Amino acid sequence: MNQNLFSLAWREAVRSAYWGKSLATTIGLGFLAIYFSVSFLVLGFAIPALLIKSFPNIDPVSKFNSIILAYFAIDLIIRQLMQKLPTVSFKPLLLQNIRRRKIANYLLTRSVFNFFNVLPFFLVLPITFTLVASTHSGLSTLSWFLAIGILIFCNHFLAIYLKWRFNEAEYGFFIFLAGLIGLFAINHLGIIDLSGGLGKLLDLVLVYPALVLLIAVLPVLFYFLNVKFLLSRMFLNLVSEKQKAEKVRDYSWLNRMGETGRFIALELRLIWRNKRPRSVAMMTVAMLLYGLLFYKDQNGQPPPEFVFILGGFILVGMFSISYGQFFPAWHSNYFSMLMCQRLKMKQFLQSFYMLVTIVSVACYFITLPYALIYTKVIYTHLAMLLYNLGINIPIIFFIGLYSKKRLDLNQSSVMNYQGVGASQWLAGLPMFLGPISLFYLFKLAFGTTGGYIGLGVLGLIGILFHSVIIDYFSRQYLKKKHELIKNYKNS
Numbered sequence: 001m002n003q004n005l006f007s008l009a010w011r012e013a014v015r016s017a018y019w020g021k022s023l024a025t026t027i028g029l030g031f032l033a034i035y036f037s038v039s040f041l042v043l044g045f046a047i048p049a050l051l052i053k054s055f056p057n058i059d060p061v062s063k064f065n066s067i068i069l070a071y072f073a074i075d076l077i078i079r080q081l082m083q084k085l086p087t088v089s090f091k092p093l094l095l096q097n098i099r100r101r102k103i104a105n106y107l108l109t110r111s112v113f114n115f116f117n118v119l120p121f122f123l124v125l126p127i128t129f130t131l132v133a134s135t136h137s138g139l140s141t142l143s144w145f146l147a148i149g150i151l152i153f154c155n156h157f158l159a160i161y162l163k164w165r166f167n168e169a170e171y172g173f174f175i176f177l178a179g180l181i182g183l184f185a186i187n188h189l190g191i192i193d194l195s196g197g198l199g200k201l202l203d204l205v206l207v208y209p210a211l212v213l214l215i216a217v218l219p220v221l222f223y224f225l226n227v228k229f230l231l232s233r234m235f236l237n238l239v240s241e242k243q244k245a246e247k248v249r250d251y252s253w254l255n256r257m258g259e260t261g262r263f264i265a266l267e268l269r270l271i272w273r274n275k276r277p278r279s280v281a282m283m284t285v286a287m288l289l290y291g292l293l294f295y296k297d298q299n300g301q302p303p304p305e306f307v308f309i310l311g312g313f314i315l316v317g318m319f320s321i322s323y324g325q326f327f328p329a330w331h332s333n334y335f336s337m338l339m340c341q342r343l344k345m346k347q348f349l350q351s352f353y354m355l356v357t358i359v360s361v362a363c364y365f366i367t368l369p370y371a372l373i374y375t376k377v378i379y380t381h382l383a384m385l386l387y388n389l390g391i392n393i394p395i396i397f398f399i400g401l402y403s404k405k406r407l408d409l410n411q412s413s414v415m416n417y418q419g420v421g422a423s424q425w426l427a428g429l430p431m432f433l434g435p436i437s438l439f440y441l442f443k444l445a446f447g448t449t450g451g452y453i454g455l456g457v458l459g460l461i462g463i464l465f466h467s468v469i470i471d472y473f474s475r476q477y478l479k480k481k482h483e484l485i486k487n488y489k490n491s
Contacts, residue, residue, distance in 0.1 A: 033115055037122050044126030051131075061132055061206070066199030068148075072155055073180055075120070079159035080166070080176070083116050094234065104230040108223060111160060112153070120152050136206055143209030147202060150215050157222035164229055177286075263351030270330060274409035277323065277330060284319040288363065291315055291370040295377065302374065305448060306436050309455075311377075312384025313435065315367045320356040320388055321431060324396035327352060328477075332406040332488040339481050346474040349397065353470065357389055383456040384435065390462025392431045397473040401480055404487040 051060035093103055124145065133141045166172035187194040205211050271277040294311040295303065313321075323330075328348075331338055338348075364385045371377040435455055442454030462469065477484075 036119060040119055040122035041126065044123040045130065047123075047127055048131040059135075061135060062199060062203055064127065064131070065202035066195050068202070069195040069198045071120075072151060073184070075116070075155055076159055076162075077177070077180065079116055079155065080163055083114065083159060083163070085111075085160065085163055085167075100231055100234045101227065104227045104234065107230065108157070108160070108226055112156070114156065117152060117156055121149070124148050132206075139209050140206045143205050143212045144202065147205045147212045147215050150212070150219060154219040154222060157219055157226055161222060161226050161229060164226070260347050260351050260354060263348055264355050267330075267351060267355050270409070276407065276409045280322050281319065284322065284359075284363075287314055287318045288366060291367060291373075291377075295370055295373045305439065305443070305451070308374075308376065308380040309384065309436055309439055311370075312381045313388075313432065315370075316360055316363045316381050316385050317388035317392065319359045319363065320392065320396070324352075324356060324393070325399070326403075326407060327396055327400045328484070329400075329403045329405065329407045329488070330409070332403075333409065335488050336485045339485065344474070345477050345481075346470055349470050349474055349477070353393060353466065356393060360385055360388060379452055379456075383452040383459070386456045386459030386463065387435055388459065390459030390466070391434070393466075394462060394469050394473070395430055395434075397469070401473075401476055403484060406488040 047064065048060060051063050055063050094100070128141060128145045132144055136144070162172075162176060166176065183194060186192050201211075201215075205215070271281055291311060294307055294314075328335065364381055367381060368378065370381075438458070439451040439455055441451075443451035446454065
């Protein structure tokens with residue numbers, strides 16, 4: 001039966017309308033997989049020497065055991081962001097003579113064949129043979145390796161269960177992230193030695209190899225927890241409570257802005273009611289905290305200038321870039337209907353411009369407290385704000401003319417490549433590399449401050465002529481609206 005289910009899943013994949021349409025994305029992910037595999041392998045051979053050099057008076061195996069908890073915590077976060085859930089179109093299967101438990105077991109068995117379960121072994125295998133095996137017996141080394149492997153799969157099933165839950169809880173991931181930060185603080189402040197506790201457990205496995213049998217219970221428990229969750233929701237007529245309690249937001253106050261306000265309200269409803277644009281908005285809020293990572297001294301020296309440009313790019317312009325890269329594909333599901341309405345294309349573009357402007361200006365003021373770390377944040381963020389509104393938004397409008405793929409708004413935006421084409425990949429190059437390249441050109445001519453002034457002046461010119469730019473793109477979108485409709489219908 002499982003063989004038949006795997007065969008159905010393969011046919012579902014190869015017969016999908018998206019099969020073969022994202023070759024560039026597949027090749028790019030393949031190169032990333034090779035890169036990370038090689039990086040982990042090199043790191044695995046380098047870690048023993050680094051531990052011996054950095055901690056000469058401590059057993060390197062025990063030290064590695066005490067810090068591996070940090071890896072599992074980071075791995076759990078990355079799995080939430082990047083690992084896909086083991087989904088399959090199970091509704092037709094429920095009509096067949098197939099037990100629901102067998103379908104659930106198939107989904108979880110299929111999920112084991114995952115790159116994130118293979119990648120850690122490129123790190124662990126070199127450490128096992130070069131570090132652990134050199135100081136411990138074969139049985140102890142094998143038990144230690146099995147314990148690490150069991151913890152990897154424990155993380156796998158725990159990540160799946162949490163992701164099922166987060167799909168039902170709108171802000172679940174951020175609560176989970178706050179919980180991990182709290183545990184890190186508890187461990188860092190020495191209130192509870194969490195990393196030391198796991199290290200001692202792995203040390204005991206080296207002394208008493210039979211303890212690995214107790215650790216093996218953990219992934220089994222998480223496996224059956226996932227099975228129980230799936231069985232409780234694997235029904236044809238299941239309608240979630242969240243869908244029943246759908247709230248209607250009132251944006252009538254935007255009518256004061258005329259037709260432009262009406263289209264801004266349309267954008268806000270689209271963001272609020274659909275998972276993919278809503279997750280983009282929430283990630284924008286989360287990215288506001290990244291200044292704590294960007295703006296810190298490096299060996300007692302302030303960070304280089306491109307870090308401030310990157311910080312302004314991410315902290316101030318993240319919403320406009322991440323949301324704008326799919327403009328106008330956000331409206332692809334009803335774009336033909338929208339084009340049949342009595343509307344002006346200029347108002348459609350103007351509403352997007354106004355929404356992005358409001359959000360970007362709000363992000364600028366929210367991130368001003370980073371000036372307490374470096375006062376230059378005041379004018380570096382201002383320069384990137386002006387550049388983003390004056391230069392990057394017209395680039396977004398230009399890229400949107402070549403939009404080809406329809407978006408599924410009910411999926412999360414994190415590591416979701418549905419609807420991603422070459423235009424989205426190419427859009428990031430001028431928007432990311434453009435301000436950095438222009439800054440260094442201006443810096444050669446006018447100095448560091450002159451570089452930021454140059455970026456700000458270019459953006460200000462674009463803002464002053466934004467009505468001319470919108471008029472131009474309005475005409476271009478009207479010329480290509482039938483092609484856009486055709487692209488969305490055929491994707």
